[in-house]
Amino acid sequence: MSNPAIAVEDLHKTYGSGSRAVVALEAVNLAVAAGEIYGLLGCNGAGKTTLVKILLDIVRPTRGRTTVLGVSTRSAAARRPVGYLPEDHRFPDYRSGAGLLDYYAALSGVNAQTRRKRIPELLKLTGLADAAQRKVRTYSKGMKQRLGVAQALVHEPRVLFLDEPTDGVDPVGRAHIRDILRQLKGQGMTIFLNSHLLSEVERLCDRVGILEKGKLVREGTLEALTRGAILFALTTVPPLDEALRQALLEIAVSARQVAGGCEVELRSDADLDRVIDLLRARGVSIRSVASKRLSLEDVFLQAVDKGAGGPAVHHEAHEDHEKGTTPPSPSSSS
């Protein structure tokens, strides 16, 4: 990618040292094109927030290079065209909504004339115009989150980092924030979205990266990620055990246990026969076989599974895209 808006090269971050060292990021490389919405997925503690904080110079990397719009993030100038909404943000609650935006805009170097014009526009955009003069301490969680989006935009940034922007927001509020982000994308803004809400990422992002234990294990467009492999759901008796799962991994890209059977990701349709042969050879009775299109959740869970090397992790509900003759398996719909 030439001239990426965000570039991360061989990024390492280790907190602490010696026996207490915790590796937060390991050899992460990624690039986000200008005008793109990039979603970074990962479990809690995967290193998503650390990565964003390094891109904003809030956390210093152990090794590696990061740039935003071609400027090293170690420089204060790199933050001039950048907006940021942190997770669990906390505003000085002695200010009004409008006063808070004015404060952050001035800190970003916006002149008074521009602030006077820009702040009412943003308050209107985020639906906070009526509460503009109210103290922030009287705002609801959803209002604070929308105010957070407004403060990230107050200096008209070209790159926006959002860390769990819809966290704790009701469905209506989420839809509102999604609309705002779509508008911004339409205006050509680069957006880096950190989330563990897969549905949000699926609906908004052009490209997705999956971070697991500090490593970027998958990356690509949504289509590429979900198209890259062939997934089959098999209902078996008895259900898949760990020994059988390991045996399947010699044929399949991934195999994971789900309630009543297993899901296997294959490189080609022909491999399905080999899987069935293997299962039959081990005395497993196959009750149904269903072809599935991979959802982002499947991709994520597979990526996490590989990282964890164990059975499926628990995850949030999402819209299923199953194509098959049998009812959806509990794991793919739960």
Next chain:
Amino acid sequence: MRQFGTILADSFRESVDCKSLQVLLVLALILIVLCAGTSFETEKPEGVIEKQAALLGVQQQRGHRFGWAWLGGNVECKATDIKPVTAQEGWGPEFSGGFCLTLTFKTRDMLDLLTRRWRAEKALAEARARRPGVRPPEPPSDKDPLTPQDYRACLEGRFREMGYARTQAAFLSEDPPAFRLAVRTDYPHELCGASRMKLLYGAINFPLLQTSVAEMVVTMQLFMANIFAGGVGIFVAILVCSGFVPSMLQKGTLDLVLARPIGRGRLLLYKYIGGLWFVFILSAVLIAGCWLAITLRTGYANPWFLVTVVTITATFAVIHSVAVLVGVLSRSGTLAAMLAIFVWGTSATLLAIRNWLRDMYAGQMAPAWLMNTLDALYAIAPKTSDLAALNVSFLSRSHLSEQAFQRAFAGRLPKIDWAWSLSTTALFTLAMLALAMWCFRRKDY
């Protein structure tokens, strides 16, 4: 510059939100009103001289920082025949405009007692002035015979100590001992016992016996600068401002600030200056208000009083640097305030002990290791009490004649090497700030 102004304004807004600014402004206003309710009433010269004669046996002790000395508590003498100096009496032209009086002691023993005690005090003061901290020589023995010159020197000296620039005594009679004196002052407002002080717009009214109006004005100004603004005000300001940095460092708040295009060093420096700005504004309101009130009500306008705003802010700057460092390291406003106050109190105590040991007997009473340790600590410690002494020095010197300064304030001032004191204090502050910035810049948040 825009970011600087924004952070200053934010610090101010934060202090407004916690109501501390309003409380301090109300307290300052009360003091300004109290100052405005203070005035002085000058008494007639004849009455003043009578009162001064009655107080001959009491003097403010010199060469020492505390209290009064009773030169002869039971000395009874009376001034009579008080009248303006005329050419007929033969006093020199330098007494023109002054007064002459006849001073009669009840007994010779009383005169002897006063003279011997005064002579001893004078010897002590001179010895200390020559070599500060050296144990003074034994005073002249009570059995030494006294000459008429000794009596005259004593009486002339005592009246000079009461604010007269020129005094001359002539022996009149031996029994009862009586003298004719001529006195003249160049600065009437520096005469001890010449005025009455009125507080609360006259509700409280009392005579100034051993002090002059000019000294009282300086004392009031020092109270405002060193006790109220420089003591109570700074204490409260530390409690308020120590929270500025930790509140910025709160999780969720700091990210929003650090994501702005502003360097961490500058950010911390601006927050630090935000605290100074808070104190500067408050002390400026208090000092300027008191200055105006004192000027309008008493007519004594000393513009140097306004300069104390700078020393008060400088004192706070020293202590606040400690609070900023502790705030960065601990993210706790309470701990930052506690440690800043601890450093402030400890350094002031250390300085007081060191100066006391040095002034009293040049450290000869204390073991060498203790004096060396105190000297080393003095070199490192912030010398905030020296800044208070700086206020005493320039306020009194600017407002009083040399004679009145020596009489009233010189003894209160420890011997200070100002260049050393101020530079090491500035270095301490810079070191605290540099350390705070270094920690802030390299820390992950």
